[in-house]
Amino acid sequence: MTAPAPVRPAVRERWLARRRWARAAWLYAFMLVMSFFFLGPFVTGLLSSLKDNPNEYPPTLNIPQLTPAVIGHAWALGVQGSGDGWQGGLHPGRTVTFEVQVQSPPGAPQDPPAVTLFPYQPVSLVAVARQAQARDYATLDTREVARSGDTRTYRVTVRSPLLTRQTGETVRATLTEPDADLRARLGNGQTVPVRLDTPQAQERQYELNAGQTVELTRGPAGYTLRGPVFERTPLQVDVQRGQSIVGSTLPPSDRQDFGRSFAFRNVTPGVLGYTFNNYRRAFRETADPASGRSLFFSWVLNSFLYAFLRVAAAVVFCSLAGYALARMTFPGRNLIFLVAVLFVQMVPSQVNLVSNYVLLKDLGLLNLWGLWLNGLVAAGGVFLMKQFFEGMPRELEESAAIDGAGPLTTFFRVMLPQAGPALIALSITQFQGAWNDFFWPLVILRDNASFTLTVGLSNFRELYGGQGDYGLILAGAVLSAIPVIVLFVVFQRYFVDTGADSAVKG
Amino acid sequence: MLRRGQTPAALLFLAPFLITTAVFFFYAFGRAIYYSFTDFNLFNDPRLIGVKPYADVLGDPSFRRALANSLVFAVITTTLQTVGALLMAVALNTRIRGMGFFRSAWYMPSITSSVVITLIFLWLFQRRGVANYLITQWQAFQPLILTFLGVLAAAQVAQVLWERSRRLPAGWLDPALAATSALLAVAVTAALAWTGVVAAREVPPFDYQYFADRWISVGGVRVLSVPMLVVIIQNTFTTIPTLMLFFLAGLQNIPGALYEAADIDGATPWQKLTRVTVPMLRPVTFYVITVGRIGTMQMFDQVAVIGSAAPGDTLITLAYYVYSNTFKAGAAPVNMASAGAIILALIILVMVAAQRRFFPSEAP
Incomplete structure (x- = not known):
């Protein structure tokens, strides 16, 4: 065995180059892993917010709500049920067909599946009167349409009855509080009496509550009731022991009883009702039936x-104060800076909680305006603007002073127009701060119509989180994150420059 | 240019700021101090009763829990986020293509509201949630992962010894050799899995319930609750990217000559980190720790959003203690809430002052 020869420079050079490349590769790999780590929660949250059941276990990334073929079916079923492929729903006088494949091996029962409609009453932040259910109106019909091997295809036909014999223009309306007659408010705000021209309609009239959406027919003699509009058509399909359900027009929302019981929360969803159902629910299930808002x-x-x-106040007041602290001479300047700018930022807001709450309550300002007043001039913003104005050349003011401009003119005409980048950074931090603000809105806003998103979302948690209904919560979270993310993408570089604010986020 | 007679204009400019600060901060601060010595309950006329509220607060078990929780949370989170951000910044302190994209992608957790992130984490850490699913997967694939790591280590050692025998200065973590080792390990693991020598195990789903009354105790003292641990993870996750950017900016200001000098002296990477990088980053670190302390001591949003999902006092913090006592149904012990708030403010001010006194931002 001989001792290894000394390394030639060329070999060594190649070796070092290889090492540099490999280091870059590892860095990229590391950055990719970190991206998964930092973006993963958001991406899984976003994807799961589209699912019927975001808690499905094991979680999969195979999401029918994003599969083009299934979305196509959702659209077609929406068109059948309501004429609207986006919103879907079941309207009076419409017929929807839905197919289910059932496998019945030899020896197993060969019966058709049991198909039923089931009721769906949403949980809501506001008291909602019971809405008419498709189950109480529509009729079902199941027949075999095809067979291949031991798999049969059944067509389920859902018919929504028409409660009038009148023909004419169909209009949408909302029933009003019941009195002697049935009345409905049309889309233009006009309230009209509703006539019932069939025995079925007269039978049904007492089951319909105020706030129910209905369709009316406008005839020569006035408005007659066509029937209630159902937002959903929830369908359940059960087969017997030995049989199994192997396919359906839409995948089921829920599978139980070893694949023998499929629940479809809505067989007339439309695209919005299918792919964006949780998002639509966030808006609809918080609707106040009285105002429709x-x-x-x-x-x-x-x-x-x-x-x-907040942004508007900050742009004016923070820059005024920042400029005064940066460029004007007056007694107590340093004291004001130390106490009102630096010290203020160190004291937790909880210290001011009681007094500000009591004060705003006494002023009758427990609303958005009180909230605004409470945080009108942010100390952090003053600090930012002071730093900025300190860095500006003095010549500008001097020439303005020579021209005989007063301090206000100098500030608004000369200094503020120069402060563009700082003002953008200030606006962004203030917007983000206000949008994400939680503590003060939670304290000051006392009525659920005046909540901001953050407070509203925490109410969602209380209402839906307890029963594990995370679809709505995730949808709300995604929606509330969007504006800040858009802002971030557009104004990225300013964010990175002034990240100090979010670093303190608790 | 100093001119006299600017005082009226300056006061005019400062008026909105000074007035709102005076009313909503100094007046409020004063009133909080006053209330903390009275029997105020939001509905009565406050009457001075001396230091009794402070005694009540200090005797309140839920205040003591809140104090312990806040301190534990602040210390652990500040440490984790500072160290994590520093290490990440050091790892990423190179100019390579696409860095800008990654940096902005990582910034996402820092810009979204704590409410949104808390809701997402609540969902991730459910009993049958994504976090537990990932742990289940980790357990199931452990044989494969361990095989991979074992082969990786063996191949690396073999290669480094071979290179050294050729007199090339290969370090134990040489990136080029590690890349080869990783490819080799992937190939070997795939081959073993394919031939059925190692396979994923069948494991029952990992069913740990995070948001329960569970505690990590040291010597019989409940130190840290499991729900709080989840909040610590969440908070570290949201703050690391921002803090990393501060450190990166600081790193770019360190003159390269210092590292060259260290290289000449034959310093190891670890020595370079501890003897050059960390001391040079002292001002940034000081800032990051101060800001982190102030922020974490005030932690409130996560507790309020999680609310009843975490039982008992597992999550209560000082800020939440103040809030919940102010809005307690019926006659709220507002005096106690105020006393708690004053104590919280004092703790933060003392922390900041102590840090200034004992750990100055400039190297001595």
Whole structure:
């Protein structure tokens, strides 16, 4: 055995180059793993928010709600049930066909499956009167249409009855509080009496509650009731021991009893009702039947309003204060900076909780305006603007002063227009801060119509989380994350520059 | 240019800021101190009763739990996030293509609201949730993973010894050799799995319930609850990317000459980290720790959102203690809430002052 020869420079050079490449490869691998780690929770949350049951175990990434063929079926069924492939639903006088394949091996019962409609009453943040259920109106008919081997295909036909014999234009309306006559409010706000021209309709009239959406026929003699509009058509299919369900037009929402019982939460979903069902529920299940306004929608608006108000106040007041602290000379400047800017940021908001709550209550301002007033001029924003103005050249002010401009003119005409980048950074942090703010809205906003999104979402948790209904919660979370993410994508570089704020996020 | 007579204009500019701060901060602060010495309960006329509220608060078991929880949470989270962010920043302190994309992708957890992230984590950490599913998968595939790691280590050792015998200065973690070892390990594991020598195990689903009254005790003292551990994980997850950016910015300001000098002296990577990088990053670290302390001591959102999902006092923090006592049904012990808030503020101020005093931001 001989001692190894010394390494030639060329070999060594190649060796080092190889090492550099390998290091880059490992870095990319590391960054990919980290991306999975940091984005994984969001992506799984987003994908699962589309599922019928986000708690399915084991969790899969095979999501029928994102499969084009299934979405096509959802659209077609929506069109059959309501004429609207997006929203779906079951309207009076419509017929929907739905197919189920059942495998019955020799020796097993050869009977057709038992098909029933079942009721669905949503849990809601607001008291909702019982809505008419498809089960109480529609009729079902199941027949065998094909057979191959031991698998039979059954066609289930759902018929929604028409409660009038009148013909004419069909209009959508909402029933009002019942009195001697049945009345409905049309889309234009007009309330009209509703006539019932068939025995079936007269039988049904006492089952319909205020707030029920109905279809009316406008005839020469006025409006007659066509029937209630069903948002969903929940269908259940059961087969006997030995048989199994092997296919259906839409995949089931729930499989039980060893694959012998399939529940379809909605066989007339439409695309929105299928793929975005949880998102639609977030809006619909928070709707106040009296006003028709969705609480979730109000929360979104409130969050936007609050964020814009905060940004507007910060742009004016924080830059004024920051400029004064940076460039003007007056007694007590350092003291103000130390105490009102630095010290304020170190003291937890809980210290001011009681006093501010009592004060705003006494002023009758336990609403969005009180919330705005409470955080009108953010100390962090003043700090940011002070830093910025300190870095600006003094020549600008000097020339303005020579021209005889007063301090206000100098500030608004000369300094503020120069502060573009700082103002953008300030606006972004304030928008993000207000949009994500939770503590103060939770304290100050006392009425569920005036909540911001964050507070509303925590109410979702209380209401739906207990029963494990995470679909709605995840959908709400995704929706509330979107505006900040859009803001981030557009103004990325400003975010990275001023990340100090979110670092303190508790 | 200093001019006299700017005081009126300056006060005008500062007026909105000073007035709102005076009303909503200083007046409020003063009132909180006042209430903390009275018998105020939101509905009566406050009457001074001395330090009794403080005594009540200190005697309240749920306050003591809140205090312990807050301190444990603040210490563990600040440490984890600072160390994690620093290590990540060191690992990523290279200029390579696509870095910008990754940095912005990682920023996502920092910009979304704590409410949203808490809801997602509640869902992930359910009894039959994604977190437990991943643990189940880890257990099931353990034979394959261990095979992979074993082959990887063996191949690496063999290769390094071979290179060294050729007089090439290969380190034990040499990236090029590690890449070859990894490919080899993948191939060997795949072959063994294919031939059926090693296979995934059948394991029952991992069913751990995180949001339950479970505690990690040290010497019989309940130190950390499992729900709090989940919140710590969540908080570290959301803050690491931001803090990492601060460290990266700091790293880019360290002159390269320092590392060259260390190389000449024959410093190991570990020595370079502890003797050059960490001391040079002292100002950034100081800032990160201060900000982290202030933020984590005030932790509230997660507790309030999780609410009844975590039983008993597993999650209560000082901030939540103040909130829940202020809004207790009936006559709320607002005086106790105020006393708790004052104690919280004092703790934070003392922490910040102590850090300034004993761990100055500039190297001595």
